[in-house]
Amino acid sequence: MSNYYDMIKELFDIQVKEGLVKREVLNKIMSQYDHDILNKLIEYKFFKKVADDYEIRPVYFKFLEFILSEFKPLLPETIEKYEHSITSLFKKIKEGIGKDRNILLQRITDLYNEVRDFTEAVEKNTIRLISETKELKSNVDKIDYREKVRKASFWIDYYITPLNSILDVSHSQSITNRLLDISQYINVRRLNFDDETARQQFEKLYTFLVQTNDDLLRQSKILTNELLPLIERIRSESMILTGWIEFLKNPDKVKGPFVPKSKRAYPYNNAMYFNALEYVQEYMYTSDIYLDEPDLNAKDKWIFNKEFYRDAMIKELPMPNFFEWAGKTLRGEYKEIETEKFFSLSTLLFEDDIELEFDASADRMVIRTTEMNLRVPKIKIKRYGLS
């Protein structure tokens, strides 16, 4: 393999991407490197033929994954399956502790292997997650920020957070906690079990579990202290960028953050020139100002038509009570009396040709307008001009 390393690496990359190596792709690569080693690859059981194409056998694939540190991440639910196998083996060991010795030894070995596979799976995932996150952070592919956030959220939601909960010691149902329980039980057995060989196996398993717990704790710390903040930073960065993009769409209509304002400007101050410049520049800016036409309705457009109301008043002469008439007229037209309109009508009283009389001591009447109650005297209008 070392002789054909570059070619093998390329074949490995293709299988990672495509799931297998197609015949034509394989031919192309072999001609590119000028090595026809297909027979050798089959002879050494590197390739398995799948119809017309080829697949790198799992043992080589895993080996290459390991030496290249390029692991395919496992979904946390796949890792979680170890919890069931480890728990069930542990239960069996406890139940069969005083029974068949050979079965017990086999179960201890199996438990050892399961724990090892579990830690390896976790370690592989952490390595892959770190590399993915760092790649995201360095952004050599120059992916845009939306894609960056999408990827970051994908890694957090599907891998990092669930993996962290599997490893979280404070969570009573986590595998880490289960392993702690197992190591406590094994610790007792390695000291007091009757059979020497089984005691040695317990001892071996215990040492391995202690080391595993340390490893898992380390992995959990990497996830919590390194990956989550790194990815959170990408998220926060994108939030800031979203803010800037929205702000830059229309900066004039947004109130910016409060920036301290220079209050004093003495002519002998060192910064006088710059302060003055800054001040002047501030007002040199001219932006287009648009004035929206206010919405107008019929009410806003009301203009007092003096002649119309004067004629209406003249028709009613002689009038016993001017304000009563004014109120009735307005209520008849608008259903309510607006103060402004009422006062406008009242100006008819100041016409030169009007002849009126009123008793100052008489009781006053109340006119309710939309804004207030007006106490008005009873004013009699006898005539208007020659009427």
Add this chain to the structure above:
Amino acid sequence: MDFPRYHKEIVGDLLDGKFILATDAKFIELKNNTDFYGKFFKETFDFYLDIKSDYAYLISEETMEMLSRDICIFIGLLCYELDKEGKNFLDEIQYAEFDAEQIDNLFDNSSYVDLIQNNNQLKNSEARKQFIGTLNRRNIIDRNSDKKFTFTPAYKVFMDFAKNFAKGKLQQNTVEEEAE
């Protein structure tokens, strides 16, 4: 009555609209007398003193909106253009050294050409040079030489602004979507 050390300089700097940075000896004195200065600025000038872990500044309701807006445009455009180049703009603003030529390059090739052309503080190289001077006097940047500068922690005020603005926009969109 005894006044804290650097009292005159603290009051002078803050009233001149400067950020006082944690690297400045005045900052420690200011932080040790937070209550006193908080009350002092409130009672005397009706200003609110904001002391963060690495900078302090005065907030006035009567803000110089034009300057505040121009700083936001400057930093916002810078972040946008750095991101476009595939850089992590937060890291760049926090740690990198910028030079006038780089800023010119980014702004002259920006797609926000109308916004830049219509802004007197940012429209060309000369205007930007003056503007960088303004940022330096307010301690928002630190000039390392005539053409080079780094941002001080005061940049965080503007990042917080952008973050809050985005949150506000997102909320607004959610409300609008719900209303639909």
